[in-house]
Amino acid sequence: MRNVLVTGGSRGLGLGIAVALASSGFQVIAIARQQGDLMAGARDQVALAQKGALHFRAFDLSDIDGIADLGKTLRNEFGPFYGLVNNAGLGSSGILANMADAAIERLVRLNVLSPLILTKYIVRSMMSAQVGTTKMGGRIVNVSSIVGATGYSGLSAYSATKASLVGFTRSLARELGPLGITVNAVAPGFLDTEMTHDLNTAQKAQIARRSALQRMAQIADVADAVDFLFSEKARNITGTVMTIDAGNTA
Numbered sequence: 001m002r003n004v005l006v007t008g009g010s011r012g013l014g015l016g017i018a019v020a021l022a023s024s025g026f027q028v029i030a031i032a033r034q035q036g037d038l039m040a041g042a043r044d045q046v047a048l049a050q051k052g053a054l055h056f057r058a059f060d061l062s063d064i065d066g067i068a069d070l071g072k073t074l075r076n077e078f079g080p081f082y083g084l085v086n087n088a089g090l091g092s093s094g095i096l097a098n099m100a101d102a103a104i105e106r107l108v109r110l111n112v113l114s115p116l117i118l119t120k121y122i123v124r125s126m127m128s129a130q131v132g133t134t135k136m137g138g139r140i141v142n143v144s145s146i147v148g149a150t151g152y153s154g155l156s157a158y159s160a161t162k163a164s165l166v167g168f169t170r171s172l173a174r175e176l177g178p179l180g181i182t183v184n185a186v187a188p189g190f191l192d193t194e195m196t197h198d199l200n201t202a203q204k205a206q207i208a209r210r211s212a213l214q215r216m217a218q219i220a221d222v223a224d225a226v227d228f229l230f231s232e233k234a235r236n237i238t239g240t241v242m243t244i245d246a247g248n249t250a
């Protein structure tokens, strides 16, 4: 089975992506600080598909110095990786002028520095797996956001982190294309997860009203898009950003 690492895979979008990929036949290793209480149900769902597997390993991805060892440990346990989904992220909001420097630093550390360093080590493992063999290829998907390209008051620091993942995606696609590894980003609109629990019903209704399809996108919509990008059908798609927002930015 091909190994795929999904960061932030304990709940919300990450768990949705982990279940979708495991149900498509991948061996998914979900990472988060805590397993939470949704993993058992997710494993049952994956078992129904009778194709892949879902594992969980605890790690704090803001521990940048520990990422190299994490990569080594996972490789020793599971073997080389075929894919990586950089999904874990903080959604801290705040008017920039009022934000604590430490809060801005935490955002940049988890949303930007951590995926860059983790990708570096996973890509090394992908490259070493290809030496002397026929090209195995691979898939990387970075979870950005529509606010990386549009604007939203109170999310300037967060938006900066999400926009940076798009630049990362495009250049890395160029670097890894010769190895047959595709690198894409998804840009979801607002999703109903713990990250957006501050949005009240009226705000959610407003987001839906302002979207072409008059509704909000769901976790499953984004998970299906990632599943497609991991499929053979998407073999010639790289360096792109797929927006899944029910037409919020149309």
Ligand SMILES: NC(=O)c1ccc[n+]([C@@H]2O[C@H](COP(=O)([O-])OP(=O)(O)OC[C@H]3O[C@@H](n4cnc5c(N)ncnc54)[C@H](OP(=O)(O)O)[C@@H]3O)[C@@H](O)[C@H]2O)c1
Pocket (backbone or CB within 6 Å): 007, 008, 009, 010, 011, 012, 013, 014, 031, 032, 033, 034, 035, 059, 060, 061, 062, 086, 087, 088, 089, 090, 091, 110, 143, 144, 145, 146, 187, 188, 189, 190, 191, 192, 193, 194, 195, 196
């Ligand atoms: N929700 C939205 O409206 C929306 C829209 C566009 C893009 N996105 C993006 O989608 C991604 C997932 O968001 P979500 O809404 O699913 O968020 P969420 O429900 O808050 O889930 C975040 C996940 O990341 C993990 N995580 C947080 N800090 C971590 C750390 N230091 N180390 C390891 N794992 C950590 C969490 O587990 P632990 O807390 O146990 O570590 C959890 O599994 C994020 O990149 C976000 O920017 C979300």
